[in-house]
Amino acid sequence: MSKHDTIVAADVLVTSPGRNFVTLKITTAEGLVGWGDATLNGRELAVASYLRDHVAPLLVGRDPARIEDTWQYLYRGVYWRRGPVTMTAIGAVDLALWDIKGKTTGQPVYQLLGGAVRDRILTYTHATGWDVPQLLDSVDVQRERGFLAVRAQMGVPGLDTVYGVTREGAGYEPAGRGAAPAEEVWDTAAYLRHAPGALAAVRDHVGPDLHLLHDSHHRLTPNEAARLGRALEDVDLFWLEDVTPAENQEVLRHVRRHTTTPLAIGEVFNTVWECQSLITEQLIDYVRTCVTHAGGISSLRRIAALADVWQVKLGPHGPSDVSPVALAASLHVGLATPNFGIQEYMGYEPLVHEVFRHDWSYADGYLHPGDSPGLGVDVDEHLAAQFPYERAYLPVARRRDGSMTDW
Numbered sequence: 001m002s003k004h005d006t007i008v009a010a011d012v013l014v015t016s017p018g019r020n021f022v023t024l025k026i027t028t029a030e031g032l033v034g035w036g037d038a039t040l041n042g043r044e045l046a047v048a049s050y051l052r053d054h055v056a057p058l059l060v061g062r063d064p065a066r067i068e069d070t071w072q073y074l075y076r077g078v079y080w081r082r083g084p085v086t087m088t089a090i091g092a093v094d095l096a097l098w099d100i101k102g103k104t105t106g107q108p109v110y111q112l113l114g115g116a117v118r119d120r121i122l123t124y125t126h127a128t129g130w131d132v133p134q135l136l137d138s139v140d141v142q143r144e145r146g147f148l149a150v151r152a153q154m155g156v157p158g159l160d161t162v163y164g165v166t167r168e169g170a171g172y173e174p175a176g177r178g179a180a181p182a183e184e185v186w187d188t189a190a191y192l193r194h195a196p197g198a199l200a201a202v203r204d205h206v207g208p209d210l211h212l213l214h215d216s217h218h219r220l221t222p223n224e225a226a227r228l229g230r231a232l233e234d235v236d237l238f239w240l241e242d243v244t245p246a247e248n249q250e251v252l253r254h255v256r257r258h259t260t261t262p263l264a265i266g267e268v269f270n271t272v273w274e275c276q277s278l279i280t281e282q283l284i285d286y287v288r289t290c291v292t293h294a295g296g297i298s299s300l301r302r303i304a305a306l307a308d309v310w311q312v313k314l315g316p317h318g319p320s321d322v323s324p325v326a327l328a329a330s331l332h333v334g335l336a337t338p339n340f341g342i343q344e345y346m347g348y349e350p351l352v353h354e355v356f357r358h359d360w361s362y363a364d365g366y367l368h369p370g371d372s373p374g375l376g377v378d379v380d381e382h383l384a385a386q387f388p389y390e391r392a393y394l395p396v397a398r399r400r401d402g403s404m405t406d407w
């Protein structure tokens with residue numbers, strides 16, 4: 001057997017520079033360090049414990065170069081496979097090992113994935129406004145920042161809170177710190193009465209060129225989704241996201257039969273198996289799996305390969321609740337993957353950029369992962385240690401009659 005480096009430590013950092021992030025640090029005998037993101041919004045400590053208590057002891061002594069073998073070992077070896085906690089933990093290990101392989105070879109990860117197939121990565125960010133004038137202002141702010149693609153979310157008359165929107169017009173961040181999740185009231189009929197007109201007003205305002213996106217956040221029935229897709233045909237969306245909860249995938253056939261509005265689904269999926277029928281039946285246009293929550297670079301590449309056969313593109317999740325390490329990994333995949341479509345970039349508070357110093361950069365509507373060896377992110381552990389974990393939850397939603405619905 002040829003001589004190889006060895007993993008000597010796998011440590012988990014939990015830090016909260018404004019919001020919680022879980023980070024895996026793998027160290028090798030040669031002194032190399034690889035970083036992985038293990039953040040699962042609202043259930044952070046479950047993944048931290050999974051890694052600390054069950055995965056770290058298995059990593060010590062392994063060859064860090066054997067990325068795929070380690071992936072298979074953790075996926076098949078657990079027996080209780082899949083699920084967000086397991087797959088986020090595997091994702092963090094995978095990212096850290098790709099980071100180490102990059103540093104060992106002196107190459108940015110995208111080079112190890114076959115090299116760049118594009119020069120830069122189209123990205124979209126969020127615009128949010130309670131009423132239409134505020135929304136138009138917010139879209140304009142993002143256009144002035146150079147964005148060529150913008151997700152538009154608006155309030156709904158008669159409701160106090162709506163996913164993706166703040167009343168103050170400030171940046172949108174759903175997780176709230178505290179003892180229990182915030183409770184929101186949701187009314188699908190009111191949303192469906194309002195959303196098509198508001199999005200049409202955005203299209204009128206921006207003209208034909210700007211890519212517009214919208215997220216229904218898992219809240220519609222199949223028939224409501226089909227009707228919304230139809231109502232938005234003239235708005236010419238880049239995509240309509242998560243129209244139904246998508247656990248029941250057969251219903252997407254109904255939606256698809258009734259609208260050609262492009263559909264994006266999958267930010268809550270964790271493996272290729274949950275994407276399989278949506279891709280192979282061409283029921284979606286973009287698959288939204290996140291590089292961390294779906295098992296890392298190795299796994300996202302498998303999803304991309306399946307999707308490519310069916311002309312489905314990747315449009316990975318990139319909210320502020322996965323760390324800049326995850327965004328870096330997603331960008332390396334994006335640069336080297338032919339059927340990459342667009343990367344979400346919600347952005348981070350300034351402090352997050354200080355804790356996670358990254359080589360990736362944004363300019364004129366596009367992102368680039370940078371050319372440092374590995375993923376190109378360094379974590380300031382000293383600064384991170386100054387922000388201890390604070391319990392935080394995503395909100396929950398109830399219908400007007402008090403029954404629970406999907407947030």
Ligand code: GCO
Nearest residue numbers: 041215267318319321344394
């Ligand atoms: C998106 C998502 C997020 C999620 C969040 C949950 O499209 O970016 O829907 O806003 O709600 O990541 O933690």
Ligand code: MG
Nearest residue numbers: 215241242267
């Ligand atoms: Mg979404």
